[in-house]
Amino acid sequence: MAGVTLREIVKEYGDVVAVDHVSLEVQDGEFVALVGPSGCGKTTTLNLVAGLLELTDGDILIGDKLINDLDPKDRDLAMVFQNYALYPNKKVYDNLAFPLKMRGTPKGEIAARVRKTAEILSIEHLLDRKPKQLSGGQQQRVALGRALVRNPKAFLMDEPLSNLDAKLRVQMRAELKRFHQEIGATVLYVTHDQMEAVTMADKMAVMSGGVLQQYGPPDEVYRHPVNVFVAGFVGSPSMNLLRAAVTAADGQGALRGTEGWLHPLSPANARRAAASSGDVMVGIRHNQVHLSREERPGWVETRVYTVEPTGDLTYVHLRLGGQLLVASADAEWRAAPDDRVWVEFDQGSLHLFDAQTELALPLADAVASGATVGSARAMATAG
Ligand SMILES: Nc1ncnc2c1ncn2[C@@H]1O[C@H](COP(=O)(O)OP(=O)(O)OP(=O)(O)O)[C@@H](O)[C@H]1O
Ligand SMILES: [Mg+2]
Incomplete structure (x- = not known):
């Protein structure tokens, strides 16, 4: 694992400044939640880190390595999107194993890691099924598993629990937190649900209008909001x-x-x-x-x-x-x-x-x- 550093990053789409000089340091092993209302630039920020979008300005580092111009596949990051796509013709086991096979992981290790991941996500009993034989929530857990099975420098997650029902979401929240603690994963996690941020994250970054408003432990942000926006956004x-x-x-x-x-x-x-x-x-x-x-x-x-x-x-x-x-x-x-x-x-x-x-x-x-x-x-x- 490694830390992720954003230095004054900017993303413009024509006249729209989607991300406006955001600086953020995610320490190695830290779980950081990026929160804010719809359209505030969360997904854009994550996609810039992943390399799926090109920066207008600023620098992104993984560990102490500048990765601005690095191909997404060479950044060694695992991503989970809100809109996941599983391989429809592969069984759940092979969906989970695929990212490891691609990296030439030995067979024995693949089996062990797939099993461990399936256990964390309570999908052991689904390994022989194809995606179309799963419910939406089960599919989303498999998609999450495909990221968790790897051992990347950091995990990037964009609202990975949003398609789950309320009860499963609370359960998965706990599972994800335990997973993070167990392997000391560096996680940058996007959500518009401040409750998810408060319960899971070591630190939360509150964004509005492309601008980072406040960054700190949830407790501190809750008790000492720096401005009216953060005060109104955090807390329920x-x-x-x-x-x-x-x-x-x-x-x-x-x-x-x-x-x-x-x-x-x-x-x-x-x-x-x-x-x-x-x-x-x-x-x-x-x-x-x-x-x-x-x-x-x-x-x-x-x-x-x-x-x-x-x-x-x-x-x-x-x-x-x-x-x-x-x-x-x-x-x-x-x-x-x-x-x-x-x-x-x-x-x-x-x-x-x-x-x-x-x-x-x-x-x-x-x-x-x-x-x-x-x-x-x-x-x-x-x-
Ligand atoms: N390809 C694009 N072209 C132009 N504008 C874009 C493009 N993609 C995103 N935007 C704009 O950039 C801003 C940030 O979008 P982004 O998807 O990062 O928001 P978000 O915080 O992830 O919102 P949500 O919670 O709804 O997913 C929005 O105003 C959006 O309309
Ligand atoms: Mg988004």
Whole structure:
């Protein structure tokens, strides 16, 4: 295995800049998930690494070797596509064995590796069948197996689980993660499902409009999104984002929402907000919104829009002027539409972004430790 390095890579299709100066380092043995909405440039990035597309600009290295001009077949990468193609006339066994035969692997070793791969993917019982005798999900696992059976420098995977049903996808997620850990595989994995990224990857790279927005461990990206886009993209349900002006009330820093609501700020958050252009986007996750059925000083009045019990907890959708806000409460929490509920945002977990630049307002020294306090409190609330 080897690491993969992208340096300022660019891909233009006429006027469309599909990949815009993306730099990324995937360490040897690391599982990196490339996530972002449809059309953000994930597949293009992967195809550039694979050599299926030509770079407009920038460099790609595998290990410390520059591979810009290397033929795809000489890059020693194994690819899995969303739209897989199996050899229809070959049995599953031979489909899996084919990439090894092509490389002149001894017969005994082929048999051992095919068996091991089939075991990982739970397709041992299908080895004698032809592809048309398999379900769609089984075919996709064989396609995955054809990549996993090899021992390449790195694996490139483009939404390899997207054709599987929800239950199988969760199971395969676990299998892929174990496979990665067992053989220390370098994996660059494309998905639009941020849940897959969060659960499997060592690091996630969030893209939007061809631009890399943030790169880091999922936990860090979740807790410290660098801008409004990442804040809204990572996490489910999505982070609540409200536009507000920075103001003062009762001699204390406060936020005034576009809808007229007023929410006080802790001194540390007031200092952060003061560094903005005057307007901010406030980000607050569902589990950091405190709820009260009685009016309380400094709390914001909302109306219940709808209540969603999930079994484990209850999602409460609230109307705040023209905006919807989602909060979570314990499993038994119930309310009727239009009930009045007061909310307070947890000061330690408040995200603040400048409304103009959409960039996170930096945590000042005092706030930096507040971030840890905030997450500890979140866990306490969740438990
Ligand atoms: N051959 C092409 N010619 C022109 N534009 C292209 C071509 N291929 C891709 N694009 C454009 O480049 C951008 C990135 O496409 P890409 O396929 O990389 O997106 P993606 O992130 O993989 O999306 P999805 O999640 O839908 O698969 C899109 O705007 C797309 O329309
Ligand atoms: Mg794609």
